[in-house]
Amino acid sequence: KAGVTQTPRYLIKTRGQQVTLSCSPISGHRSVSWYQQTPGQGLQFLFEYFSETQRNKGNFPGRFSGRQFSNSRSEMNVSTLELGDSALYLCASSSRDSYGYTFGSGTRLTVV
Amino acid sequence: DQQVKQNSPSLSVQEGRISILNCDYTNSMFDYFLWYKKYPAEGPTFLISISSIKDKNEDGRFTVFLNKSAKHLSLHIVPSQPGDSAVYFCAARVAGGGNKLTFGTGTQLKVEL
Numbered sequence: 689k690a691g692v693t694q695t696p697r698y699l700i701k702t703r704g705q706q707v708t709l710s711c712s713p714i715s716g717h718r719s720v721s722w723y724q725q726t727p728g729q730g731l732q733f734l735f736e737y738f739s740e741t742q743r744n745k746g747n748f749p750g751r752f753s754g755r756q757f758s759n760s761r762s763e764m765n766v767s768t769l770e771l772g773d774s775a776l777y778l779c780a781s782s783s784r785d786s787y788g789y790t791f792g793s794g795t796r797l798t799v800v
Numbered sequence: 801d802q803q804v805k806q807n808s809p810s811l812s813v814q815e816g817r818i819s820i821l822n823c824d825y826t827n828s829m830f831d832y833f834l835w836y837k838k839y840p841a842e843g844p845t846f847l848i849s850i851s852s853i854k855d856k857n858e859d860g861r862f863t864v865f866l867n868k869s870a871k872h873l874s875l876h877i878v879p880s881q882p883g884d885s886a887v888y889f890c891a892a893r894v895a896g897g898g899n900k901l902t903f904g905t906g907t908q909l910k911v912e913l
Contacts, residue, residue: 782899
């Protein structure tokens with residue numbers, strides 16, 4: 689069974705640009721959540737999508753947005769990138785309100 | 801406001817001994833707690849979880865204890881092995897809160913030979 693796939697693995701962007709990250713969940717999983725990990729901050733919840741609807745949202749500015757497609761794949765977009773957006777972005781998938789969450793390997797975003 | 805806290809950034813243990821990782825929380829609405837293990841450049845891997853209706857859950861070498869009155873949980877690893885060296889995150893979920901997890905800042909465990 690394929691795991692959670694995140695692309696790309698690494699990305700370097702310039703301040704002011706925008707970026708789109710992709711996440712393909714485990715087959716059959718309809719919930720996709722996104723997290724940002726920065727040194728010393730642990731994992732910070734960005735948002736969760738379930739059946740193409742945003743179900744939860746964390747405390748991030750509106751520059752961070754996401755969406756989910758009918759096949760449960762999800763994308764996350766960050767506009768007007770800032771240096772502080774440099775982080776590991778992790779995606780996790782789960783079945784409907786299950787108690788198991790499987791994470792992808794993440795996308796390492798560096799803003800220069 | 802850090803609702804889930806892991807106050808020890810690092811822990812060093814000898815191989816074969818017990819590793820105890822601690823986690824404190826402040827939100828009484830948390831009903832489910834999880835521990836994840838993370839290696840560099842990889843996503844977190846689920847280890848073990850516990851519901852708030854229990855006080856202990858065991859899975860092989862891993863045991864999680866929950867003390868609701870103290871809002872404290874701990875992960876015990878016995879015996880510790882060098883392959884256990886990683887960052888361990890405690891996470892919690894609010895009842896009815898969908899799949900949003902609140903994470904602690906992690907504890908770096910080093911198991912030495």
